[in-house]
Amino acid sequence: MSEHKITATSRKDEGKGASRRLRHAGQVPAIIYGGKSEPKSIQLEHERTWLLSQQEWFYASIIDLDVDGKTEKVLLRDMQRHPFKQRIMHLDFQRVSANEAIRVAVPLHFVNAEKSEAGKTAGVVITHELNDVQITCLPGDLPENIEVDLSTLKPGDTVHLSQVKLPKGVEVPELRLGADHDVAVVMARFARTETEETTEAAEGAAPAAAAAAEDSDAADAAADEGKGE
Template sequence: MKFVAFERKLQGTGASRRLRHAGKVPGIVYGAGEPVSIELDHNALFHALKKEAFHSSLLDMELAGATTKVLLRDYQMHPYKPQVLHVDFQRVDATTKITKKVPLHFVGEAESPAVKTDKGTVNHVITELEITCLAQQLPEFIEVDLSGLTMGHSVHVNDLKLAPHIKIVTHGKPNPVIATPVPAVVEEIVVAAAPAPEAKGKKKK
């Protein structure tokens, strides 16, 4: 994905506030050299942030006529308005090693015996994983194949088929569960007993 940024000359809270009123977003690019203050078009950035790939893949940033590989590192949103307040990018090259969260894409769920035969559902326990790799080797997502999932068994991190250059960061957990099947819920219908009819001929006092 590619986006256009412009060098930001003015600094400070007041300058950033004026930028936002003008439909711009202040930001910064750091790493592999001196930090550079930038500004971006708000609407273009707002729509880009809705795309998964903008968060988890290398981006081409065009700045002052040159294109640089960067990663989105952080952004701040307004507490209640649909407005981006600030954005951070990191420059990367062929030697940059990074640690970043990558989304999981689940496939084959409907064809799995747990769903197709046993009519169960699959609980996605983890929807993203933190990995370490060279920036140039960062995958946009990691695919999780659920087509062989059976009831009573789960898919763990160690079951994933990953390229050798990708290392998963589990923060001390030995082999976390990624997805697990859940049996179908059988609803029980309870019928309340009708009250016994009052005996005929019985007079009220």
């Protein structure tokens, strides 16, 4: 597990007005909560934090958060963004304990698809049904991502959640709920061509046209009988 350190400072002013002033000053209001300590209001430099937020690890790694020279291990639990500006409005960090399991959404990295039979077969489309997965583990076992090796993928294959190789100490709680929760992660299927879709559409339209013609003939016959009367 890589180490990531972020520097912040404590703040005493709270409320919407204080947060607005912080943002105007180029700072991001945030809070640390959880564990045996009281919640703590902090602030971070916005430009630096914005750059960090572009990194995948920022959302699924234990962070060493240095607040006024004292470091706490935390996880990012929530980020509020401005609706249309490139601006972080607020951050929530949760303290973690080395001996307590945590639940985190970790990104999936798909590798070696181009080396697989499916990847080398013309007309086969490989789709990723999941981009991340919820896991539980101790903080020391938290991976920044989980690799899904697709080197043996063949046309028609489906890779399920239970088939993903997990790092040591990592579990997927979803799998404890039964086979219905063993969802597809990757699928390799032949793409339907435009010709096939056109043919199927035409075949489907033919019976409908025939039925419409029969209904029309029946209506004409009924009208003729009515005139005869």
